[in-house]
Amino acid sequence: MITRLLTGGEAVAHAMRQIDPDVVPVYPITPQTPIIQTFAKLVADGGAHTQIVNVESEHSAMSAAVGSALAGARTITATSSQGLALMAEIVYIAAAMRAPVVVALGNRALSGPINIHCDHSDSMLIRDSGAIQLFVENAQEAYDVMLLATRLAERPDVLLPVFVCQDGFTITHSAEPVRLLDDDDVHAWIGAYEIPFPLLDTAHPTTQGPFAMPDYYYELRHQQVDAMAHALDAIEELGAELEQLNGRRYGLVEEYRLDGAEHVLVCMGSTAGTAKDVVDQLRDEGEPVGLLRICSYRPFPEARVRDALASADEVIVLDRADAPGARGPLATELAAALYGSGMELRGHVYGLGGRELHPDDLREIFAGDVGRFVGLRGAACLV
Amino acid sequence: MSRLKTLVRNEAGVPPLGAGHSLCQGCGIPLVVRTVLDSIPGRKVVVNATGCLEVATTRFPTTAWNVPWLHVAFENGAAVASGVESAYRALRARGAIEEEITFVAFAGDGGTYDIGMQALSGALERGHRFVFCCYDNEAYMNTGVQRSGATPFGASTTTSPSGSVGLGKLQERKDMTAIAVAHHVPYVAQAAASHWQDLSIKAQHAGAAFGPAFLNVLSDCPVGWGHEPREFKRILDAAVETRFWPLYEVVDGAYRLTYEPAERVPVERWLEGQKRFAHLLHPENADLVRHIQRRIDADWERLLALC
């Protein structure tokens, strides 16, 4: 193992070098660009054998990725925001066609207005696509989860595209010490790429991507529901297996100081890092608070969440995306998961378009001293 | 020189596209598919954009295809093919595959000229080794005969209908073949389903090219064009004889006419017998027909100058 000072984007590129995917079709967009630039340089210096395909749009990136993955080649790509929006059509299809593509996502706000900074609206756009979405808290986790995601995507009982989601700029562009595994350990972890029906197996020709009428569409799609259910177990199993290698345990959720916690904050991404510090401060002051970080957003770990929050009195959900005309997506998931429990639940929207959330904001959130839209200038509309 | 017996032997009893599909009675597409795929030796893998061919041949749980076949979406035929071809190169490089495979992408004019153009342009620019074959029936036929960028001037379609006021599509169609040539790829050709030998030779050249090859093949649609299926050859022959649809190839940028009509045939021969052009043949629209003729004449002179 070696420790290097890396941004989240660079950490992902190093993970990719060690995974050595066959094909990486990719199109640039801020803040994912350090990923593909770092990786391209690593390949140019002989670090991997990857065919990098510099496509002419993100829609083509995901299209080429599906073609490549189903042909029989390990395939990774990266995008953010508008790029994800443009490829969204194909993300649904990748999931339906069971193409195990890994996508490094630099979470960035969706236009409009156009904004290059972090929020989770791009992830929310594809929440029903059937793709797995794993959120990370920091650059170390971005590296770790790229390795986990590759195994997860390719598990025969899963076979779904997996998005590794890291906050744009906050993680993609912020450097921290990252422990990298040895190349040999990663090769052994990753193993060979195998799918049930490689298109290039010309001795056994297959038709892939059929036209389905009402008599079959529903059942064909239900296979994806089943695959997502298997992913819940797979994420935990692979997290435990990876812990044997790197000493860190990734899972469906992260419970932080939930013992005796009466007020629990729920959030995703880098904000959890700040929130842990605030939880520590408040605990020192005698406040019974804790944090539940959602790591796997899709599949949403409903049962795990209910168990983790069983003894809380109040759940405070932070959404880094809004949904005009409805409640925040994560708050809605939590409300559904906790329905009937009698728990108090309040949801907040924060951090849109890269608006920073400071420790003081979190203190106020815990105390219940803020409206639903944290930091908004002007009275919030609550319709 | 191509012989039908060679095509039969290349099929080896297993047609790439078999029977039982739900393409229309007399559809022109299977002829293009059979001619192209049977003319290229060795293993083929087909990528198909959404459209008539894709929908009608793969209604789950059946398929009419006997070759590996992949469909993802409408606008990305060339992008999907790029991914498949890149995977092939990667797998060959690491010794996981040894056999030679030719990749052939099929798309209609919609999936080539319009919604598919961006992906096609990118794939051509990047130099992937594959054949992109457009079966050009000059409208979005699968969804009900709507106009496309390939629809010729004056054609009546369901979104550019002729009527008491309307005169059909008023825009000229794109020269997609020229657009492909502008990408500086090894092989580009314009062909017609009716001229199977010419198409067969072009398919062979396309398959052998060391880089992207683009085939633009005029293919009739009895429903969309408004004619009896059995008229297909007479009509497509007229397209070629009137020089509405010249047959040529461009090899590394060098133009070559592959068929020169012996006589100058007026465009009316192409327009007649197709309901989509019927309004043009009314006397009050003679100006439109003259316009079409002038365009054909000018385009022909321009093409000859390039050859």
Place this chain on the structure above:
Amino acid sequence: MSGLTLKTWQELPTAGVVTRHEELRPRTGAYRTGLRPEADLTACVDCLLCWLYCPDNAVLLDGTAFAGIDLEVCKGCEICAEVCPTGAIEMVAE
């Protein structure tokens, strides 16, 4: 397609990937509306044009010789009758 038992989601192939099965071939001969092609073998010269031009792969071959028309899939488009250079194929009432 009638008489086919519809499968459960577990029974269906993953992602709807299929391989061609001749026994599942739809009988597109049902498209015909009263006429079918009939071949006069004495006039046939095995030029194979009908084989090539048939959109439905309905022309059966024995090696490279014409061997008949598969009426289970022939849609009655009449293209074979039209292109046959010797007039060996005619459309006749069913």
